Amino acid sequence: MHQISPHAVDAPRPHTGTVARNVLLAADVGGTHARIGLVRADAARSGEYTLTTLGYRQYACADYPSLAAILSAFLGDTSPQPAAACIACAGYVHGDALVNANLPWPVSATAIARELGIDRVDVVNDFEALAYAAHYAAHADSIHIAGDAALADDKIRLALGPGTGLGAAVLIPGSSRPSVLSTEAGHAALAPRTALEHAILRHLGGEAAHVPNERVLSGPGLLHLYGALCAIRAVQPKFETPAQITQAALAANDALATETVDVFCAWLGSLIGDLVMLFDAFGGVILAGGVLPQIVPLLQRSAFTTRLADKGVLHDVLARVPVRLIEHGQLGVTGAARWYFDHAQDDIGLNKRDLETGGNTSV
Template sequence: MTKLVALDIGGTHARFAHAEIGADGAITLDEPVTLKTSDYVSLNTAWEDFARKSQSPVPDNAAIAIAGPVNGETVRMTNNSWVLHTGRLDDQLGLDKVTLINDFGAVAHAAARADDSEFVYLAGPDKPLPDTGTISVIGPGTGLGVAHFHRYPGGYHVQATEGGHIDFAPVDRIDDLILERLRKQHRRVSVERVAAGPGIIEIYTTLAALEGRPAPDGDDKAIWQAGLERSDPIASAAIDRFCMTLGSVAGDYALAHGASAVVIAGGLGYRIRETLVHSAFAERFRFKGRYEEMMAGLPVKLITHPQPGLFGAAAAFAREHCT
């Protein structure tokens, strides 16, 4: 048995959990401790706070999933100010073994290992994920996470990406208006400007302008809450439009990856799962011209594991250090 700390560091929160990897490869996680990244100047200070709050001794192994590209000696967070110096993490944190992985690479590890019971149906054929082939993993949150994994007999391989930063591709007039609005603010408009949590503000503002109403007075969380509660008709329409956009981009990634299936992940995806099923998500996912029939044959699932980033980080550590 190997003990470690699993970390999932996003743009807004850093989650820490004690984990164990059994001799049979089974992974167990303790209840996570969630810290706001904005409350800490670096991973080091957040780690020290976690250690103080921990109910048991902190292991000298760690699996760290981080929202940003993991290459080179320095990792700069995409949506917060932390900088990790990868070659010195073991010394900085007093660790023996460390695995560092992109956060959605970790989620892909979780999707690859999760049981069929940990997925719910969203679109396409209602059948389990295939045993072979490529599966796209997409998750809207503070940003838009994208990865994929390829299953083959006896194993799988994960490929992390920065796919959330591809260009936003409008499909209809309202999409055109959203893009026009965003181009006034940004030199280049990436897809996560629309298909991640904060993008709901841009969608709402565009729809409100069409109705001759003012821009929203509040942050994206207020819009999400009002839309899901159906207490604000424009917020509700914005969420429906968000689901359509997510369907479009999920279909684009499936085409680009040559995917046999798609997994939607992340807390926001889980929160809007029922809305996704009843929205135009599936229609937009299929809306790929001559490939519409092929797209209709791809199962689209949502992973329900409560902490896929932590579980997947531990799985990546197991593959690197326990095999």
């Protein structure tokens, strides 16, 4: 996934009252849910800033005709009104168009700025924002999955997670703050390793079709994987949702559901091992997304770790790569705010005085 270039649009503001330059409308938008927060940045003694969430709410994307409608519903008569918005969104943007088949509506920063009357709207990759937030999150708030216990903050790390799609970003340490490289790993070709995985790939796409990683390694991908295994095993499918599959696997009362989750975890481990080597991300892996928190015990006892490390000469090194799972929750919103206030200080001159006073104006 790719970082979207910020769009700044001058538009008439529909709201009246106080507008604060240090208050941001921050959003984390996926294919299923939109998590919206009002976040304030305050100057800290260290010369950095602290974030305070003034309001937060989760919305079902399918219940609204547009993202602007969700943002407008959240804002209501909120005071102070934010001068800017930063939207962390799954997808790739070409110009002002967001390319993502998993969203129920088009997303345009220009249109959102115009409809809400907000001076500046930035759109960034959802996992780029998540990686920013994860950098500041405490290790105690995560679950150890594999490798060494602690992530190495002074080395490159990988953030990845299956949800409605598959997102991934690379966290690169810096002297003052990290940089994040967004990726489109979810749309790269799915690479089979075992005979069963080759059979699954043939079932899903035939010999020539492109089958992306997220066709299997996502929430909907669990259902695709289950359907393929049912066809290969000549069994009539009885589950219709990813949740039904994971619940049956957790209860250990359906062999094909268990096999589906086992194959899913193993294939995910194989992909992560490849990405760790590709990006030199030996500082650790941060797992997120909506799927993995639901199957933690299955993930921990699956072939995930074995497949991650099974890469030849680097086996012993990969076996020690720390892998930790974080609850996605509000991290995407926090990450969008981190991204904005880090860049706002550089790009639009938001200074320490603004953070101390709020840079308030009345409209």
